[in-house]
Amino acid sequence: MVWGGNDGAVDRWVKQLEENDRKLVSLHILSFRRISTIELGRIFDAISTNTVLEDLYVSGHALDAACMNQLSEALTLNNTLRTLNLGDTSFGLHADVFGLFCEGLAANEGLLKLDLENKGLKHATIRLLAEALKKNKHLESINVSRNDLDDEAVEILAPCLTRLKTVNMAINHIGAAGAKTIAEKMLGPSSQIEELELSDNPLLEGASVLASALKDNRRLRVLKMVDVVSNEQELTSLPPSALGEAVEGGKLDDEEEHKKRKNSDQTRALHGNALAEAVGRALEINTALTCLWLDNNAIESSALNHLAANLGKSGLLELKLRQNRLEDEAALLLADAIDGLQHLELGENGVSAKGFGALLDTKLDYLGLFSNTVGGFGSDPSLLPQLLSSKISRLDIGCNGIVHQDVEAIVQVLINKGVPELRLLEMGGNVEDKEIEQWENTLKRLLSERDKLEVIWKRKPSEMDASRLPPPPPTPMM
Numbered sequence: 001m002v003w004g005g006n007d008g009a010v011d012r013w014v015k016q017l018e019e020n021d022r023k024l025v026s027l028h029i030l031s032f033r034r035i036s037t038i039e040l041g042r043i044f045d046a047i048s049t050n051t052v053l054e055d056l057y058v059s060g061h062a063l064d065a066a067c068m069n070q071l072s073e074a075l076t077l078n079n080t081l082r083t084l085n086l087g088d089t090s091f092g093l094h095a096d097v098f099g100l101f102c103e104g105l106a107a108n109e110g111l112l113k114l115d116l117e118n119k120g121l122k123h124a125t126i127r128l129l130a131e132a133l134k135k136n137k138h139l140e141s142i143n144v145s146r147n148d149l150d151d152e153a154v155e156i157l158a159p160c161l162t163r164l165k166t167v168n169m170a171i172n173h174i175g176a177a178g179a180k181t182i183a184e185k186m187l188g189p190s191s192q193i194e195e196l197e198l199s200d201n202p203l204l205e206g207a208s209v210l211a212s213a214l215k216d217n218r219r220l221r222v223l224k225m226v227d228v229v230s231n232e233q234e235l236t237s238l239p240p241s242a243l244g245e246a247v248e249g250g251k252l253d254d255e256e257e258h259k260k261r262k263n264s265d266q267t268r269a270l271h272g273n274a275l276a277e278a279v280g281r282a283l284e285i286n287t288a289l290t291c292l293w294l295d296n297n298a299i300e301s302s303a304l305n306h307l308a309a310n311l312g313k314s315g316l317l318e319l320k321l322r323q324n325r326l327e328d329e330a331a332l333l334l335a336d337a338i339d340g341l342q343h344l345e346l347g348e349n350g351v352s353a354k355g356f357g358a359l360l361d362t363k364l365d366y367l368g369l370f371s372n373t374v375g376g377f378g379s380d381p382s383l384l385p386q387l388l389s390s391k392i393s394r395l396d397i398g399c400n401g402i403v404h405q406d407v408e409a410i411v412q413v414l415i416n417k418g419v420p421e422l423r424l425l426e427m428g429g430n431v432e433d434k435e436i437e438q439w440e441n442t443l444k445r446l447l448s449e450r451d452k453l454e455v456i457w458k459r460k461p462s463e464m465d466a467s468r469l470p471p472p473p474p475t476p477m478m
């Protein structure tokens with residue numbers, strides 16, 4: 001992999017491309033690097049005869065008609081390139097330039113993955129993209145997230161996406177009507193889509209309509225519908241251009257106030273519960289879905305009855321329900337129903353020690369309960385059974401108000417061979433300064449008995465969220 005940076009790089013890349021240098025399999029030109037459209041054109045021209053390069057990332061760079069004409073021709077001739085990410089946030093605003101790209105895309109026979117995230121696509125360029133996708137028979141994956149796609153855009157694009165395997169339409173403005181279109185076109189019997197990302201779209205009542213379509217779907221494996229029951233998007237999910245807009249008299253909306261306002265919206269629970277119930281009913285028939293994300297949809301415990309009842313019949317391996325309104329009732333329902341499920345994430349809900357004990361005594365491989373209220377089980381031994389049959393190998397109970405008495409209780413269980421397959425225990429964000437020495441001594445005793453166990457416990461609450469962010473990109477080679 002080569003990352004753009006130093007002087008003379010363009011000449012070197014062109015030479016490597018023209019000579020089919022086998023070391024140049026991936027070329028990533030960093031967005032902050034100054035590179036002209038003439039230089040980009042030289043690179044695109046060299047790609048036309050190259051048979052080695054597989055990945056090209058030129059996102060964040062402006063493109064004009066001249067260099068795009070060269071890329072279009074290269075896409076017509078080159079069958080080796082597999083992944084392409086190009087253009088800045090105005091790429092989709094210029095139909096003439098984007099149209100040239102679509103001409104090459106339509107004729108290309110090698111590209112598998114196209115990334116058009118945050119490219120300013122509008123209806124005119126979406127139509128051009130749709131026409132190109134109708135003709136291209138080889139593309140497998142497309143990312144059109146952060147493009148302000150609305151219901152009309154989905155109507156244009158959806159019929160052309162059904163042949164693909166992976167589609168990402170997150171962080172757009174797709175509403176209830178768009179959700180219905182997706183249900184009919186992209187989840188229908190003829191659709192080949194295996195992974196679908198729709199997070200951070202105001203689907204509202206359309207979310208449950210879309211979920212109901214899973215009954216007749218036999219192809220989809222991964223469905224991500226995080227935060228789809230509100231018109232209030234999380235500030236952190238918005239593209240930079242939207243974050244820069246002034247609101248409320250010219251002041252940027254405070255994130256905490258934004259969340260409070262959003263959480264007080266009772267229609268979110270109405271739509272979120274309907275979504276969970278529709279998914280649950282669909283799982284009575286659908287055995288294809290293996291990964292489901294329904295985080296931040298205000299789902300309440302009572303809405304999981306159908307999902308829990310059909311969990312054993314389904315093919316689900318991973319279920320994420322973070323930032324909802326789930327309490328012990330939900331934890332007990334899920335604990336009783338777990339069969340083939342391997343990964344359960346219930347972070348930032350209201351599960352207490354009772355629900356924790358029940359979930360711990362299951363065949364799950366991973367249990368995530370970050371930032372719940374499970375602390376207190378140390379005062380009642382009945383809350384933690386012997387757990388000799390537990391299959392959990394990774395457990396996260398960070399930021400849960402756990403005190404040393406609780407640590408003593410869980411350490412005793414672990415020393416007595418409870419949770420026998422546990423390999424990673426995360427408890428960061430719990431210990432108070434006054435108890436650090438006690439925790440340290442108790443955990444030393446644990447590790448002397450369970451030497452293959454890794455325990456993470458000293459991180460502060462403010463550091464915990466950062467630990468859940470994706471890893472940073474590789475350090476550029478300058």
